[in-house]
Amino acid sequence: MILEGTVWKFGDNVDTDVIIPATYLVTTDYGELGKHCMEGLDPTFSEKVRPGDMIVAGKNFGCGSSREHAPMAIKGAGIACVLAESFARIFFRNAFNMGLTIFEAPNVSEAVQAGDQLSVNQDTGEIMDHTTGKRFLANPIPPFMQGLIEAGGLMSYVLKQRQG
Amino acid sequence: MPQTITEKILAAHAGRESVAPGELVTAQIDMALANDITAPIAIELFEKSQTPSVFDREKIALVPDHFVPNKDIRSATQVQIMRRFAKKYGIKYFFELGQMGIEHVLLPEQGLVLPGDVVVGADSHTCTYGALGAFATGLGSTDIAAAMITGEVWLKVPESMKLTYQGERQAWVTGKDLILYTIGDIGVDGARYKAMEFVGEAIEALSISDRMTMTNMAIEAGAKSGIMAPDQVALDYVRPRSNRSFQSHHSDPDALYEQERVYDVSEIEPQVAFPHLPENARPVSEVGTVPIDQAVIGSCTNGRIEDLRVAAQVLKGRTIARHVRLIVIPATPSIYRQALAEGLLEVFLAAGGIVSPPTCGPCLGGFMGILGPGERAVATTNRNFVGRMGHATSEVYLANPAVAAASAVLGRIGSPEAL
Numbered sequence: 001m002i003l004e005g006t007v008w009k010f011g012d013n014v015d016t017d018v019i020i021p022a023t024y025l026v027t028t029d030y031g032e033l034g035k036h037c038m039e040g041l042d043p044t045f046s047e048k049v050r051p052g053d054m055i056v057a058g059k060n061f062g063c064g065s066s067r068e069h070a071p072m073a074i075k076g077a078g079i080a081c082v083l084a085e086s087f088a089r090i091f092f093r094n095a096f097n098m099g100l101t102i103f104e105a106p107n108v109s110e111a112v113q114a115g116d117q118l119s120v121n122q123d124t125g126e127i128m129d130h131t132t133g134k135r136f137l138a139n140p141i142p143p144f145m146q147g148l149i150e151a152g153g154l155m156s157y158v159l160k161q162r163q164g
Numbered sequence: 165m166p167q168t169i170t171e172k173i174l175a176a177h178a179g180r181e182s183v184a185p186g187e188l189v190t191a192q193i194d195m196a197l198a199n200d201i202t203a204p205i206a207i208e209l210f211e212k213s214q215t216p217s218v219f220d221r222e223k224i225a226l227v228p229d230h231f232v233p234n235k236d237i238r239s240a241t242q243v244q245i246m247r248r249f250a251k252k253y254g255i256k257y258f259f260e261l262g263q264m265g266i267e268h269v270l271l272p273e274q275g276l277v278l279p280g281d282v283v284v285g286a287d288s289h290t291c292t293y294g295a296l297g298a299f300a301t302g303l304g305s306t307d308i309a310a311a312m313i314t315g316e317v318w319l320k321v322p323e324s325m326k327l328t329y330q331g332e333r334q335a336w337v338t339g340k341d342l343i344l345y346t347i348g349d350i351g352v353d354g355a356r357y358k359a360m361e362f363v364g365e366a367i368e369a370l371s372i373s374d375r376m377t378m379t380n381m382a383i384e385a386g387a388k389s390g391i392m393a394p395d396q397v398a399l400d401y402v403r404p405r406s407n408r409s410f411q412s413h414h415s416d417p418d419a420l421y422e423q424e425r426v427y428d429v430s431e432i433e434p435q436v437a438f439p440h441l442p443e444n445a446r447p448v449s450e451v452g453t454v455p456i457d458q459a460v461i462g463s464c465t466n467g468r469i470e471d472l473r474v475a476a477q478v479l480k481g482r483t484i485a486r487h488v489r490l491i492v493i494p495a496t497p498s499i500y501r502q503a504l505a506e507g508l509l510e511v512f513l514a515a516g517g518i519v520s521p522p523t524c525g526p527c528l529g530g531f532m533g534i535l536g537p538g539e540r541a542v543a544t545t546n547r548n549f550v551g552r553m554g555h556a557t558s559e560v561y562l563a564n565p566a567v568a569a570a571s572a573v574l575g576r577i578g579s580p581e582a583l
Contacts, residue, residue, distance in 0.1 A: 064383075158310045
């Protein structure tokens with residue numbers, strides 16, 4: 001599937017406290033969490049973002065807490081995909097578990113600007129910046145995690161294995 | 165094949181002779197942990213799966229600690245979800261208010277983590293337990309839901325970093341300073357996906373409390389886990405607390421490491437990490453003039469009795485600066501009682517501070533000491549991200565308990581030497 005959207009840019013080490021401040025961790029409602037997404041860095045982010053938009057960031061995206069509310073808030077805000085130079089490991093794992101599309105995409109944060117129109121091929125990791133005409137290739141998703149996605153997530157995978 | 169302590173523990177839990185970095189393994193777990201923020205999501209997923217029972221009702225710990233005593237109706241509702249689940253499935257280790265403490269201080273204190281264990285927790289600071297020679301790592305709620313069903317977790321065997329600490333510590337230098345210095349050296353993603361293995365005579369000279377402060381903050385360098393070989397100090401800590409048998413593992417002398425670093429601790433001063441990343445560590449002598457509004461002494465990083473003793477040593481007979489708020493948070497009820505018995509709480513109150521019941525509270529901007537716009541705190545906690553303790557324009561400076569206590573007296577960040 002090909003995702004298309006407008007880019008929102010963030011820097012290195014975007015932490016889970018700015019993605020969703022702890023004061024809002026009293027709900028598991030995607031929409032409500034989404035209203036406060038990125039509040040620590042841009043208080044009006046959730047008002048400006050449109051469904052299908054994408055986040056492009058630098059290294060170590062999602063560092064800090066293990067809160068799954070972070071990928072939930074990003075999804076809840078309508079973001080279709082996060083591209084970063086690298087991800088913190090717990091966030092990386094959580095994003096797959098929560099069904100948020102993410103790609104490690106070398107050089108993208110340097111070359112892509114806020115407001116650029118991007119398309120991302122979810123199956124191949126091919127990224128196209130329609131504003132500049134530049135193309136990129138994301139790192140492949142580890143095979144085991146690809147298997148989790150195909151099984152419909154970790155819980156489905158685990159339950160299928162137990163039945164099998 | 166020579167192996168690290170981490171590889172040996174994972175191999176033992178995966179039914180293997182040996183494992184190598186990069187391999188995926190399915191490991192049996194000894195404990196799965198969740199708190200009042202992360203458990204409700206895991207519980208919802210567990211219930212949805214219609215699994216009749218948990219894998220082992222004695223290997224799950226549910227600790228309401230982040231927003232407890234309940235800060236509002238919604239946080240009370242989250243704890244209700246945990247309480248009902250614990251009752252329904254007979255979870256042995258659900259900790260009600262009065263027994264509950266900050267999870268990563270509570271579990272070791274209660275003898276629920278032993279050397280050689282594999283522990284997974286829906287909290288990033290689960291890595292704390294590495295100080296006892298366990299493999300412990302933070303995961304999200306979904307992974308904990310799956311673990312509660314299967315008793316297993318899938319893991320990529322991490323590469324190990326060997327961090328050696330030699331020499332003798334200067335006055336007022338603690339485990340907090342060694343770990344802040346290390347994060348300052350390697351950066352907040354310097355150990356991403358790796359196991360940080362702390363070794364050397366200066367580690368062996370640390371108390372279990374100081375060791376836990378170090379492994380606790382391995383996550384702040386991006387690590388999957390932090391670990392120390394269980395020595396006599398660790399065995400003396402765990403043995404009176406548990407009758408469960410366990411196996412101690414040690415790295416082979418010729419084990420392979422992704423990288424090795426050596427630190428001379430005699431050259432390390434007390435450290436202060438400036439906003440807004442734990443890697444912004446500076447020696448306290450180079451802090452300059454940083455006035456503070458609040459000092460927080462507590463958290464899973466520095467809320468143990470040893471931390472409170474150091475803080476009281478600095479504060480005894482002194483009064484905090486007039487415009488400063490000092491909040492001291494013993495991490496568990498038994499630490500609270502011990503501090504009371506030793507007269508430490510009297511010292512904090514006499515100095516002009518206040519003592520909170522055990523809670524994560526202000527560390528993550530929950531409650532019990534939220535910062536307003538532009539306010540500045542020195543804290544013995546673990547993160548100083550934007551807005552971590554309150555308003556997005558507030559600032560958190562990370563330090564050890566002695567520096568936090570001295571700063572409360574000085575009204576600015578400083579060392580006990582400056583008093």
